[in-house]
Amino acid sequence: MTRRPAARRLRVGLIGTGVGVRTYLPGFAATGRADVVAIAGSSPARSREVAAATAVPTAHGDFRALCADQDLDLICVTSPNEFHYEHFAAAAASGRPVVVEKPAAVDARDLRRFLRVPLAPGQQVFVDHQLRFNPYLRRLRACLAGGEIGRPYQLRIHQQGVGQLAAGVPWAWQFDEARGGGVRLAMGSHLVDLAGYLLGVDAWQRVTGSVDPVVAVRRDGAGGSHRVTADSAFSAMLANPDATALVSASAAAAGESLLDVDVLGTAGEAHFSLRDKLRIFGADGAVRVPVPEGVEPAEAANRVSVFKSSFTCFARALTAALLDGDAAAVADASMLADQESLLGTLDAILDSARVLSASPQPTGSTR
Ligand SMILES: NC(=O)c1ccc[n+]([C@@H]2O[C@H](COP(=O)([O-])OP(=O)(O)OC[C@H]3O[C@@H](n4cnc5c(N)ncnc54)[C@H](O)[C@@H]3O)[C@@H](O)[C@H]2O)c1
Known part of the structure; x- marks a missing residue:
């Protein structure tokens, strides 16, 4: 019997170990086609501790190391609001698609610096308003x-x-x-x-x-x-x-x-x-x-609560868009712009x- 090659799976990196671990990790796993493969927390020790507890294979020393990880298809910024800009800017520089937790910026004025961050052609920046996918x-x-x-x-x-x-x-x-x-x-x-x-x-x-x-x-x-x-x-x-x-x-x-x-x-x-x-x-x-x-x-x-289950629906849409090129799957997503x-x-x-x-x-x- 010939074995079919394993289907490709979406490789996700998480910055932040709160909602990222509570919601993103099970949400991507529930799609059956995506895995959180790398994580960066508030310190190298925290990254190692959370990666060990959740069986995530790679613990990065910080968000910069995670953003330099060539093995990722998607970077998710799930840190507290005060770190969103710095973490988003590093994730954007990787050229990979990015999900930023809401609120992306803390006010409309703060958003302006996010919008000035250069993006690669076609690079998408999603904001996690997952109720749109419920x-x-x-x-x-x-x-x-x-x-x-x-x-x-x-x-x-x-x-x-x-x-x-x-x-x-x-x-x-x-x-x-x-x-x-x-x-x-x-x-x-x-x-x-x-x-x-x-x-x-x-x-x-x-x-x-x-x-x-x-x-x-x-x-x-x-x-x-x-x-x-x-x-x-x-x-x-x-x-x-x-x-x-x-x-x-x-x-x-x-x-x-x-x-x-x-x-x-x-x-x-x-x-x-x-x-x-x-x-x-x-x-x-x-x-x-x-x-x-x-x-x-x-x-x-x-x-x-509908937030966790709605995130799983959003994760399915992201997986369809990024693995299969199904742009319609994320047509309703909230974007940074x-x-x-x-x-x-x-x-x-x-x-x-x-x-x-x-x-x-x-x-x-x-x-
Ligand atoms: N979409 C949703 O349903 C939903 C739900 C909860 C929170 N959020 C959003 O997620 C973000 C985080 O909220 P939370 O509830 O997870 O907060 P939290 O305080 O529970 O967790 C934040 C985590 O980030 C880690 N962290 C702190 N500094 C860091 C750094 N410099 N680098 C990497 N990790 C760092 C902390 O150690 C902590 O584990 C916020 O923007 C919040 O609004 C969204």
Whole structure:
């Protein structure tokens, strides 16, 4: 019997050992055609420790060594926000395709230096807005674009997760605005991107919002206390003449994880939630519960978070694009060049929140 040559697999390098290990590593493995083969953490010892624990074959001393590794097809920048520029610039110089975690830059001004980094001809820089690859949310976008509920005039997206409510949660970069912390950037980047993706909106004419740290002070491991400067919750209203999006998130919920997307249209309504998945109501109130192609049983049963499973869908699309040359697979991906409007909206939420917190409290306020 002749043996067929082994099919080629995508070789992925990871900079950063947080979400990269939690989500990218299993996500690429689940495609069955891609492997994380190299990793670079915050120190050579950390790279070795994580590589040994995860059976990743190569531990690089730092991000520069990883970017010089000729064995990689794709470099993923999954380090904390304050390192994105330096790590992206090194990854871009390798000429390989790059994925940068969101938010790529911390604001629209910061993005400008990313956009000045030279790229090789055809070199692609993706930003990990993986919800665009979730089959339910893709079906919802098709529903809205196809006029199934008429003109979608109001979109509400609310996400909440538990984790940051307890005072004992230790101080970390996520609580420091100067280091790119805060839920407005961490989750707001996903949700504002999703609002635009679902409605086919590139820019919002009016943006207002508010932010809240929820817990004002955090202690570090050595017992020192730090004032929290970044938000654990935000709310925003994004408006255009023909559609409004209300977007909110909290990382400091007490009980339940939620991702609710509710759309009202002139001829129906559509809802996505972790519990009920996608439901579409016609103008007569008749409900349809579509199960889109690509939904796996584990996803249909998933009530906790769509981020990990959506990343696996994104990893499949990247693998198809980079191994098979299937450009259509990533046609909906968020690219570095698209971040200006997104970051402008996130900036406007913060600007509006600052104006609000500087304005006098109304009489009768209990705060
Ligand atoms: N798309 C998503 O669903 C998603 C989910 C979580 C986080 N993120 C994004 O991923 C990025 C990292 O967040 P996180 O939750 O993993 O943070 P984290 O703090 O949990 O992990 C970051 C990791 O990077 C490592 N690191 C620090 N400095 C480094 C350096 N100079 N070189 C290499 N590695 C370094 C740290 O040791 C740590 O293990 C952020 O941009 C965040 O917004 C995205």
